Structure formats: structure tokens, C-alpha cells
Amino acid sequence: xxxxxxxxxxxxxxxxxxxxxxxxxxxxxxxxxxxxxxxxxxxxxxxxxxxxxxxxxxxxxxxxxxxxxxxxxxxxxxxxxxxxxxxxxxxxxxxxxxxxxxxxxxxxxxxxxxxxxxxxxxxxxxxxxxxxxxxxxxxxxxxxxxxxxxxxxxxxxxxxxxxxxxxxxxxxxxxxxxxxxxxxxxxxxxxxxxxxxxxxxxxxxxxxxxxxxxxxxxxxxxxxxxxxxxxxxxxxxxxxxxxxxxxxxxxxxxxxxxxxxxxxxxxxxxxxxxxxxxxxxxxxxxxxxxxxxxxxxxxxxxxxxxxxxxxxxxxxxxxxxxxxxxxxxxxxxxxxxxxxxxxxxxxxxxx
Amino acid sequence: xxxxxxxxxxxxxxxxxxxxxxxxxxxxxxxxxxxxxxxxxxxxxxxxxxxxxxxxxxxxxxxxxxxxxxxxxxxxxxxxxxxxxxxxxxxxxxxxxxxxxxxxxxxxxxxxxxxxxxxxxxxxxxxxxxxxxxxxxxxxxxxxxxxxxxxxxxxxxxxxxxxxxxxxxxxxxxxxxxxxxxxxxxxxxxxxxxxxxxxxxxxxxxxxxxxxxxxxxxxxxxxxxxxxxxxxxxxxxxxxxxxxxxxxxxxxxxxxxxxxxxxxxxxxxxxxxxxxxxxxxxxxxxxxxxxxxxxxxxxxxxxxxxxxxxxxxxxxxxxxxxxxxxxxxxxxxxxxxxxxxxxxxxxxxxx
Numbered sequence: 001x002x003x004x005x006x007x008x009x010x011x012x013x014x015x016x017x018x019x020x021x022x023x024x025x026x027x028x029x030x031x032x033x034x035x036x037x038x039x040x041x042x043x044x045x046x047x048x049x050x051x052x053x054x055x056x057x058x059x060x061x062x063x064x065x066x067x068x069x070x071x072x073x074x075x076x077x078x079x080x081x082x083x084x085x086x087x088x089x090x091x092x093x094x095x096x097x098x099x100x101x102x103x104x105x106x107x108x109x110x111x112x113x114x115x116x117x118x119x120x121x122x123x124x125x126x127x128x129x130x131x132x133x134x135x136x137x138x139x140x141x142x143x144x145x146x147x148x149x150x151x152x153x154x155x156x157x158x159x160x161x162x163x164x165x166x167x168x169x170x171x172x173x174x175x176x177x178x179x180x181x182x183x184x185x186x187x188x189x190x191x192x193x194x195x196x197x198x199x200x201x202x203x204x205x206x207x208x209x210x211x212x213x214x215x216x217x218x219x220x221x222x223x224x225x226x227x228x229x230x231x232x233x234x235x236x237x238x239x240x241x242x243x244x245x246x247x248x249x250x251x252x253x254x255x256x257x258x259x260x261x262x263x264x265x266x267x268x269x270x271x272x273x274x275x276x277x278x279x280x281x282x283x284x285x286x287x288x289x290x291x292x293x294x295x296x297x298x299x300x301x302x303x304x305x306x307x308x309x310x311x312x313x314x315x316x317x318x319x320x321x322x323x324x325x326x327x328x329x330x331x332x333x334x335x336x337x338x339x340x341x342x343x344x345x346x347x348x349x350x351x
Numbered sequence: 352x353x354x355x356x357x358x359x360x361x362x363x364x365x366x367x368x369x370x371x372x373x374x375x376x377x378x379x380x381x382x383x384x385x386x387x388x389x390x391x392x393x394x395x396x397x398x399x400x401x402x403x404x405x406x407x408x409x410x411x412x413x414x415x416x417x418x419x420x421x422x423x424x425x426x427x428x429x430x431x432x433x434x435x436x437x438x439x440x441x442x443x444x445x446x447x448x449x450x451x452x453x454x455x456x457x458x459x460x461x462x463x464x465x466x467x468x469x470x471x472x473x474x475x476x477x478x479x480x481x482x483x484x485x486x487x488x489x490x491x492x493x494x495x496x497x498x499x500x501x502x503x504x505x506x507x508x509x510x511x512x513x514x515x516x517x518x519x520x521x522x523x524x525x526x527x528x529x530x531x532x533x534x535x536x537x538x539x540x541x542x543x544x545x546x547x548x549x550x551x552x553x554x555x556x557x558x559x560x561x562x563x564x565x566x567x568x569x570x571x572x573x574x575x576x577x578x579x580x581x582x583x584x585x586x587x588x589x590x591x592x593x594x595x596x597x598x599x600x601x602x603x604x605x606x607x608x609x610x611x612x613x614x615x616x617x618x619x620x621x622x623x624x625x626x627x628x629x630x631x632x633x634x635x636x637x638x639x640x641x642x643x644x645x646x647x648x649x650x651x652x653x654x655x656x657x658x659x660x661x662x663x664x665x666x667x668x669x670x671x672x673x674x675x676x677x678x679x680x681x682x683x684x685x686x687x688x689x690x691x692x693x694x695x696x697x698x699x700x701x702x
Contacts, residue, residue: 020680022600022601024600024601025601027500031500086504087527088500088503088504089500089503090498090500090503091494091498093454093456093457093497094453094454094498095446095448095449095452095453095455097447097449098448098449098453101446102445102446103444103451104446105444106444143442143444144444146441146442146444147441147442147444147445148441149378149379149382149440149441152440153438153439249375250374250375250376250615264601264632264679267633268626268630268632271626271632271633272626275619275622275623275627276627279619280619281619281622282622282633282636283615284636284637284638285636286453286636286637287453287634321634321635326615328615328616329616
């Protein structure tokens, strides 16, 4: 315990930002290092903030608990002794058939068609914090929405469509109405062209979500989907706009939230916003539902300078939890213009 | 839409209790009846309150939307026409390998040993709202706790142990300390005897949780687990007592919550309690993680008189969502004595 507290203070002292660190975080990072010698995989396994994991590993190296060569982070004997003294650990029980999602996507015509589309998609750009999830995960998210009765015969609005969910929804033939709000003209054009090729209808609005949704959309939808930027301002903006598009109680919203760039302190603030301010309820939260495709601009992201090992990831290290929320009587979305910074805060690493 | 609203009003008029009904609930029950002709399976598939499903089916029968024979509830042509007019539906994508849990329990020595123990367990009694989950699900819950690093080397407290999680935890050999609070002397004796047989240590307190936890336990544990009675008073009591046993920020709590006896309105009240009053954060919520073993006192439960078909269930119809919460800085449990009714409210059906 004393060792953990000392390590926690050393990590805190090394951070040039205001980030929550606690002894459980130190412990979680140590446990992660018993499972992998890869920095990126350790970030994922620890479930702790990227920037904290990076600095903790530097501290562990200084303290002789790990040795770092150009690619690997290896626990030393004294590192192993500390963990074994604590007696803690975790075991993996993940279902390989569904990768822990609980649902399986059928390999049908929709699957084949969507895989064709994503082959020619625009790449992610840093300006809009645009890392996107694996195509399979987009289809899994769609299946999850469908399972809950929030797709078939429903009107669905997508706020930020880097994942191309609108096209997957269109191909499925299930929604009654599909609308997309997207700031990036490349994606607007791509989605528009692909929809047109298929003779399908997607309403696409090139729109900066800092501004309210247009009246034609407010309060008209059954379901929203979004993948927020993870500053508090960004989370409020994406989720709040989504809620403002819903037409009454018992409508559903879906969004992803990471541990990589959002501390549990931030999760707690978001959840207070959702249940109190927005008057919604959380029905599902499934960890690691989404794995992000490694993006091109890794070396230009804030977190790169923090990385204790300057090697590119060989695994999908950036994952997020899928949340489903439902509106209850008296719910309320975000209809005002907002001024908050939405891409950057102390916990941000990927922008 | 008008049809749904009319049906919703008819269901409301027929209820002799104050229960939330909305058109989405009516829709969800109709969709469930496209998937099964069994009343109990429809309760499960609809995800709506037992009592609302029961009364809605009576209304559907009066309106000629379903026909009921002694065992089956079958949609009529006019029932099918309404659903097809709405265009709504849902599809099943559940992973059969893990039954939607995302994790798989290894069939190892712990598994075999636990299955032996449950063969001689006391049956559930109505007095304590004691329906328990399938033994596999107890082991799955333990695996889920272990996966999150909340079992190995941790101190764990179980509030109400109808599921015999304490014995599964003991056999696993992983926790540093196990404590159980249980009101039923039969379970206290059973757990004590089985632990003793194995030379294992479980601290067992026969205790009414309306009273605060003893000082020796307050603020001393890493992890709590409980399966609350689903009145608001019961939820507050079980979860609040669990939190009061935790020793600091970043400790974890696990509990189940159903849709059968808890409306989303109640879910929303519970979540406000968790994030605001108790200062915790929700990290996971996995639907249908637990299936309950059908209990003996079905015909004596409140809901039986409501059942539109007086046939015993042939499926596991009663399921719950597994929630994981984590304490954050400034969290606060429940340390006062409480007077609230914990077993009965308008939504209760199983007691």
C-alpha cells in the first residue's frame, strides 16, 4: 500500500497537466504489464488514461520496476515482487465468438456490401478528432440498435458519421428515415455519393454542432447515434444535440466513451449530466464494444510525445464502451448555441 | 400512432396500480408477441413491467389483437396488421457461445465443485424475495468481477447471498477476505457449513440490512456485490450499504436490476441516487446477464393473479441486467438506519 501511494505521488509529480491519479490506477497499470510488454496494449488493458499510463511507465522505469528497450516494456524482478506482494491480478474470460460484445453480426449481403463501401472511404483527419471504429464494429453497433427495436421502422439521426453508420443503416433497409450531421465535406460528399449510387435516401447536413440543430430535425427522431469528442464540452454537445432530436419519452441514444481519454471523474460528470440535466436513463454499457482502426496521424497527436516507447501500435489499442440511454418523461436536450472547447482538455491524447 | 395511444389508454384504465405506461411499452409488448406465444417469454422479450405486460395482453384480447387459449397467446390477423402498419420490429443477434454475456466461464475444478454445492442448497422463500440466479450465472458474475481486477487479492462483501457467490469466491481461492450479510438463517447455516467443510474462511453475519453495517466492516472492503429488492427503498438500502462498506475511491460494486419489476422511471431514480447521492459512476451494464431459476412460490406471488394464462413458465423468464459501479472521490454510502418498505411497491410482481 505504501509503495503504491509513493508511486502514485511520483506519477503525479511528473505530470505537467491536472489529471486524476490514484493508487488503483498505478495498480491497474502494473497488472496490465503482467499481461503484455507492448505499450499500446498496456494502455488498453489498464483501462487508465493514456497520459497517466505513459508517465507511470516512465516512473516504473526510474524505480527499476520495468526495463524498456526500443519496443518492449518488461517487468523486472523487483516489479514482479511488488505485484506479487500486493496479491492482485485479473483473468481474461472474454468470449472469442463475439469478442465480448454479446452479439454476433451475420455475414450476409449487408455485411458484404458495407465492406465494399469502406474500402474507398476517406481517411481520418486530426482536425476533427476523426479516428473511426472497425467496419465490423459499425455493423455490430447497428445490430445492437436493431436488437433493441430502435432501428426497424424508426427514424434515426447520426451526429458525426466517421463510422459510416448511415450507409450501413441504409443498406439494411430497416429505418424509416436517416439523417446525418457531419462537419467534414469529404464525408458529406462520400456518404451522399454512396447513397445515391444505391438509390437510397439519407438527409445529409454539413453542420457545425456548436450550432443548434435545424427546426426540421428538432424533436423528430426515435433514435440518435454519436461518437463524441471526449472533452466535457464535446460530450455535452454531441449527446445533448442528439437528445434534442428525439421526439418524446422512451426514445433511445447510443454513444461511445473511452477510458483512454476520459477519466472516471469525467465519466461521473457525464453521467450526472445525462441523468440530471438531460433526464435520461442508462440501459446498457458494454466495455470494448468498439475497437478503433489505427489512424495515420499518430505521430502528430498530443500523446505521441508522452509515449515511453516510440513504436507504432501493432494492436487495436483504442477502444470504447458502447452506451445506450433512453429518454424518460421530462427529458431535455441541448438547444442553445455553445462556445465551449470541444476537442482539447487535459485528458486528451489523440488530438 | 393513434392506435398505440388508444391501446396505451386502455391499458392504463385497466391497471389498479400507479404504473407508468407509454405507447412504446405497448409497441414493445406487441413486438414480443411476434416472437413468442408464451406469456412468460413475452414478459422477458418485451423488457416491460410484468404487470403492464399482463394487463396489455388482456386489452389486446378484448380488442381482438390476440387470441388466448389455455397456454398460448397468438396474434390475430388484425394484431399482425397493426404491427405491420407500424413497420417496427427487432432482430436477435445474441451470441450463443456466451449467451450475450461477453464472457465465458471455464469448466474447471471451481465449476465442478460449485455445481456440487448448489445441488443441496436451500430453496428460495418468498418472505425474503429470494429468487436466485442460475449457478452458471453466479460463476459468470464471479468471472466478470475477476476480469475487472475486483476479486484477486481483494476483500469482498456480499449483501444478501441467495446466489451463493461467497462459496464460489471461496472455492476460487482468489479473495483476501470474504464477508456475507444474510438475513435468512437457513442460508447462514448452509454457507457456514459448506465453508467449514472446505476449511475456508467466510465471515457470516446474520443481519437485517435496515440496520447499518457493524463498524468492523464499514469502509473496509474493495468490492461489494448485491441483488437488491427492487423497491426504491430496497435499492437504496442494498446499494447504499454496499457502498458504505467500501474503503475509498476506485472501489467497485456489482448489482442486478430487472425490467420485470422496475420501470425505467425507477431505473432513472436509482441512477440519480448512484451518481448524485452516492457519488459513484456506472462502468458496465449488461442486459440479461442473469437468468433466475423458476421459484416454487409462483402461484403465491402478486403477479400470478395478473397472469393472462395460468400456466407455469417453461422458460427462464425473469432476467436482470448486471451493473458495475465504481466509487469516485467524495463518494458516500448509506450509514443511517432505514424505515422504508423494501419488499413491496406498485411495480412488484414476484413477492
